[in-house]
Amino acid sequence: MRRMASASLIVLTLCLSLAVPANAQMAAGPEFGRKVDESIKLAQEFLLSLQNLQKKHSKSGSWEDPPFPNHADKNPGLTALITYALLESGINPQDLRMKAAIKYLGKTRTTKTYAVGLRANVWYSANRKTNDRYLRALKHDAGLLSKGLINGTFGYDPGAGNDWDHSNAQYGVLGMWAVTL
Structure with missing residues (x-):
């Protein structure tokens, strides 16, 4: 079940990251553009709702489940993927949620x-x-x-x-x- 949820989250993240260029390139009229923008906003809100900021087990800013407590040579790939998608979809890196994710990525040592x-x-x-x-x-x-x-x-x-x-x-x-x- 957890693997299926992770796979779904990754697919949603990839769709979000691909939707932004599609929005800029499509000239199908204002209604289509508005719907794309709304979809991107919903996807952003969904991904941000899954971030480890308020949860009892962690406030790391990551999307890892469970987040790596010692930040020692782990694989923060899911957090990197989601953070990148959110940044490219228009969330400002100065947003507190993005700052938390970026801080987590900076602390987490990995060579993968x-x-x-x-x-x-x-x-x-x-x-x-x-x-x-x-x-x-x-x-x-x-x-x-x-x-x-x-x-x-x-x-x-x-x-x-x-x-x-x-x-x-x-x-x-x-x-x-x-x-x-």
Whole structure:
């Protein structure tokens, strides 16, 4: 059940992140644009309602369930994905909920390609509205991603000698895109 809920949350997050460019590119009239904007707002509210801010077990600002208490070499990929989607859909990085999520991502040490690639995009997106406040974090993740580059592709854990795969390559390239902008 938990796996199904996580999968649904990821699909919703991806839809949200894809809806913003679609809204900007579609010229189907004001009614269509209004409906898209309303849908994005509903998706934002839904995702934010799941954030660990008010819950008894944690006020970390993450979406991990349960959140990692010690922030020690964990995989904050879900939080990175949702934070990135919310930032790209128009939530300001100065919003207290986003600040909590960004703080959580900054505290959580990870070298996993999925999480680092997405987190680099969070730093890039947040930097656009904060005068490069997260530039140091972006450079840190650039270093992690560079270490993980194996013959032009990526494995699960940089430096561990893992074989590469297509899904890690996608997230590694996405992260490298963010650090080069």
